[in-house]
Amino acid sequence: MAEALTPRSQDYAKWYNEVILRAELADYTPVKGCMVIRPYGYALWENIQAGLDRRFKATGHQNAYFPLFIPMSFLQKEAEHVQGFAPELAVVTHGGGKKLEEPLVVRPTSETVIGHLYAQWINSYRDLPLLINQWANVVRWEMRTRLFLRTTEFLWQEGHTAHATEQEAQEETLRMLEVYSDFATRDAAIPVIQGRKSEREKFAGAQTSYTIEAMMGDTKALQAATSHNLGQNFAKAFNIQYLDRQNELQYCWTTSWGLSTRMIGAIIMVHGDDRGLRLPPVLAPVQAIIVPIWKRPEERAQVLAAVEGLKALLGDRVRWQVDDREEYTAGWKFNEWELRGVPVRIEIGPKDVAREQVVLARRDRPGREGKSCVPQAQLVPSLKELLEDIQKNLYRQALEFREQHTQETDDYQEFKEVVAGGFTRAYWCGSPDCEQAIQAETKATNRCIPLEQPEQPAGHCIYCGQPAREQAIFARAY
Amino acid sequence: MAEALTPRSQDYAKWYNEVILRAELADYTPVKGCMVIRPYGYALWENIQAGLDRRFKATGHQNAYFPLFIPMSFLQKEAEHVQGFAPELAVVTHGGGKKLEEPLVVRPTSETVIGHLYAQWINSYRDLPLLINQWANVVRWEMRTRLFLRTTEFLWQEGHTAHATEQEAQEETLRMLEVYSDFATRDAAIPVIQGRKSEREKFAGAQTSYTIEAMMGDTKALQAATSHNLGQNFAKAFNIQYLDRQNELQYCWTTSWGLSTRMIGAIIMVHGDDRGLRLPPVLAPVQAIIVPIWKRPEERAQVLAAVEGLKALLGDRVRWQVDDREEYTAGWKFNEWELRGVPVRIEIGPKDVAREQVVLARRDRPGREGKSCVPQAQLVPSLKELLEDIQKNLYRQALEFREQHTQETDDYQEFKEVVAGGFTRAYWCGSPDCEQAIQAETKATNRCIPLEQPEQPAGHCIYCGQPAREQAIFARAY
The missing domain is CATH 3.30.110.30 (C-terminal domain of ProRS)
Structure with a gap:
């Protein structure tokens, strides 16, 4: 049996790193501060992406892809912006074996290069609003890094919009804050507080920044996403102008908003316990793990045949996997899938086969109390109901914890x-x-x-x- | 009316660029050799991604994300590899305001850093095969660039797998070549020739490279995707070893395979004509464009009400849009959507409303010959059939063209x-x-x-x- 995790109460930071490494969400790399997101962690990110992308498209946004490199001079066009990001830049000085005439910055965020392009694409009020999002990697040179929370390179989405009026830009800024809040609450089961950042804490170059703040399992706060009203700061720096209905030239009002792989850190810290991850069913890469159990060889065929029946029942109605590895005991597997935070375990042994039932064990209620027997014919509806209940329960627990603190x-x-x-x-x-x-x-x-x-x-x-x-x-x- | 495109026969390269810029697939950026993929082009890429990702997952692969930066010393561990890529590297020399001890390369491809990590993740034969893909941006410093075909930064997927035996690695290499071939044929409607690259043309560091080659509209060839059997070259360079069933240490056999945004260039060049793009229905961001037509104001409400009915009929069964802009004539819109390559145009005017019909105009057969009247009640099945027929016809035309040449x-x-x-x-x-x-x-x-x-x-x-x-x-x- 594998060594137990460090308890959260003993060393929260150590627990956090151990969970990530042992659940194979991510790993360190030979490049300082850069991590690799392993398949299990990336599958979680894909589900986060799907939940957000659907909401972005439903609110009229389209995706695009902007360049990784930004000329250094672009950052300097918005005074606060360059001041905020200059200390964190990675700089490409050589390309194709030659020294570059102007160094290129690896994007820490893309307001500047997108501002330059919007200035070319926007001519008249008919081109507005322009509502674009990109899924991309960004680089900020960090001194002290933490897996998912603060890494030199990270994945995120950054929305960038341009509007004809100040009011529309403000509406967009708050609309996207609400989208993030809805995602955090419903999909990630994380209660958040919507608020405005102080001048000192706002995004470099923004007029006003908004945030959703969540409480982690150690009572510390984490900024889970931000939405910025950029006013006309970038429009003026990059000359983003449009001809209004009276044929007069006006500056646009722009916004930007982003959510990153940090959200994975939040999910780990809000829901995790001393057994490991507890993933919210809406986002869990595996919602149910089927563990066939037998002792005597003659039971094996019988149980595995019943598992085939369960697989047929489940189809693509939930995201499931079977752990039929023979080199590990059932107990070892229970620990393993609890560590990985799978919301429901489906146990099936010879007795269950005889009774045409399965045992459902919920991750959010360990031990006997969290187990129930369900007729195989009822598996799909019972499981769906259970997943919904776990989703709600994780949210409720997180909210109670926050209120208590x-x-x-x-x-x-x-x-x-x-x-x-x-x-x-x-x-x-x-x-x-x-x-x-x-x-x-x-x-x-x-x-x-x-x-x-x-x-x-x-x-x-x-x-x-x-x-x-x-x-x-x-x-x-x- | 907008100026006509340069005919392909007159200047193929000019036609190609004009189509891309005017259809708003992509645009130039202030960074030499880097392009921006605009929403219409990116929606096409999203459909390409979906078609490939589904196939990768069906063949047992998982996605992950590896770091953008690679230490220069890593590239040097495989002699042929560094020789092939050294002239094309972008190099980060400064981070966080300081000169780096070891320069970092912006990944031109990820065999080296992934090899390093696989060496840590793989211990026994039980960890094999390891089948991972990543969707990412890569950078190769190119002297002469062309939108989509050869850009300094481009988007792609790169699959990296490790196997216990040479035979399994070879099977994987050819399986993924077949996946690419199936995607090109069925989704992109592009006939391809599967083949082996010569020693001179193979990937730097591969044992054997395979390719799918397609013929463009000017009879030139384009390598549309590649799949490499890397033998034990990278396994030995990065020490990717496993304990076999006899508990003896063995080197793995690895593969890699990739397809990039170049595929968009191929789709443009294989199917495009003098009117612009012709997108294969399986990948087209918009499969059908509804153009309401009226002259007298009293017809307007009537036609737009009928359009509402069509929208309800279509739902999410096909990807459609309505062009009800009032500042453009129907003829202007016809040209615009032909330029953008939308497979089917749905015209509806007062006469059609009276007869409860619509006119379907297929992009692959211009003029009267490509038009048909369809009862509104039959719209969905007729449209689906038509889209399938267009898909087949585009493939057939491309195949005939290739055979003729x-x-x-x-x-x-x-x-x-x-x-x-x-x-x-x-x-x-x-x-x-x-x-x-x-x-x-x-x-x-x-x-x-x-x-x-x-x-x-x-x-x-x-x-x-x-x-x-x-x-x-x-x-x-x-």
Whole structure:
């Protein structure tokens, strides 16, 4: 039997890495800070992609593919943007054996090169809105990396849109925030808080950044996706203009929004337990693992024949696999598939064959309590119902955990005591100085100013005591 | 009305570029040699991906994602490999504001880094075969670039597999060649010749390379996909070993195979005509374009109401769009959608509304001859049948064209006369010197040694006259 995982309570970071490596989601590579996403992890990413892509297309977006390389001079056209990204750039200086005249940056994000192209594609109001997304790899040179959470190269999607009016751009920004929120909630079973980023935390070059923030299993926060209203900043830097109905030249209003393979890190940390992953059924690469069980050789043929029957019943109605390896015991397999977070295990042994039943064991409720016997004829509807219930239960558990670890306070002494243990909601005056001081004293950052605020806001900044109109969420974060 | 395309007969290269830019498949970017794939072109690529990915998964492959960057030293571990790729490399020398200790190459292909990882993942015969594919971008620094055909960055898939025996690796190599051939034939409606590459033309580091070769509309050849048996070359360079059933350490046998966005260039060149693209229905982003037609304002509501009925009928049974823009005439729209290669146009005007019919116009048969009236109630089955017929017809036309431009000869004088006009099949002794001399004298290269050979081969090399056992296909190529 394989060695047990490090318990989460003992060393959360170690548990996190062990789960990833042993469940074969990803691995390290010889290139510093770059990971390889292994088939099981990539299948999870494909399901994330499918869930998002469907939503992007339903809201009128099309996919395209923009170049990996960006001339260094492009980044410099938007002052805040280059300042934000300059320290993280990977730079190509040689190509085809020669030194390049102008160094090329490996895209850290694509606002600049896309802005340049939009300026050429957009002529009149008839070309608007322009709603494009790309699935791509990006590179940000990170000093300290963590699998999925912060890697030099990562996969993401980046949406880039151009609009005729400020209002349309703002609507788009919030629409995509809602799309991310819906995906996180329904598909990833992760409750999120929609909010606005402070000036200090916003995207370099944005007018306003929005985020969905989730609480991980160690009570830290993780920014799970962002949506930016770029105002006319990039339109002016790249001359994205259109002729309006009165035939007058106007600057566009643009947005961008992204979600990355970080989401996989969030899924691991929100749902995982000391046995390993617990994958939400909607996204799980394998929703049900069939484990045939026998002891005596004469039982073998009988059980495997029954498994053939189950396979025929299941067809492509759920994503299933059979583990009929003979070199491992049933107990070893149970541990293995629990580690890999498969939502339901279907056990079938000689007794079950005789009774024309199977045993369903749910990953989210370990032990006897999570087991039920189901007639084989009822397998598909029972399994579907169970998967839905597990999906809801994972969400409910995550939400309860977050609520248990969220506090509201108006007292800075209390704030300092509780902020290490989860999300702390407090009034904040809006000053970056207060944010910075709070971070210096508590390691907690301003995660967001939630879109949902008290109906009659009235308070004082948790740090400086000045009158404050909005609450913010503070937490230590990934 | 927009200016007509340059006729293919007048300037094929110019026609090709015009079609791509005007159909909005792709565009140039400010980065030399890098293109942007616009939404219409990317939707075509998504359909290509879906057709291939389904086939890869059906043959037991899983997707994964490997790092973009490869340490320079890795490429040097396989001598032929580095020699082949060194002149085309893009090199990252700086990251995060510092000079890197070892320069990183932007992957031109991933055998080396994947070989390194496979060596860690593979321990015993139980881990084999390892069957992984990745969808990714790659970079090869090209001096002369052409949209889709040869760009510095391009998108592709690269399959990488490891096997216990030489025979299994060879079977895999040919299985994937067959998968490509099936995809080209059925989905892209492109007839291909399966063959082996000569030593001179094979992949740098392969033991044997196989190819599918297609004839373009100007009679030139294009390598549409390749599949390589890598023997133990990379296994030895990267120490990919496994313990066999006797507990002895053995080197693996590996393969790799790839198909890129070049395929889009092939689809354009094989099927396109002087009106523009002709997309095979299986891959076309839009299979049917509905063009409502009216003259008098009172007809408008009537026709648009009927269009709503058509939309409900079609649902998601075919991929359709409606062009109800009012700023363009019907004739302008006909040209536009013909340029974009949409297989079927559905016209509906007041008379059709009265008769409860529509007019179907097929892209592959222009003018009156390609039009038919169909009762609205029969729209879906008629349209599906028509799409299938167009798919077959495009394939048939391409095959006929290739057959008309393929000759077999055993006379070098004749060879020199005919080889500029298509594929020439001739016996060849196997010597690289003869290949090279033929290329120098005729500009034609050895495209492949077809898998299908005469039953009782007996001939003499077209160049040197020595006895030769196999025929090869010679042609000018992209």
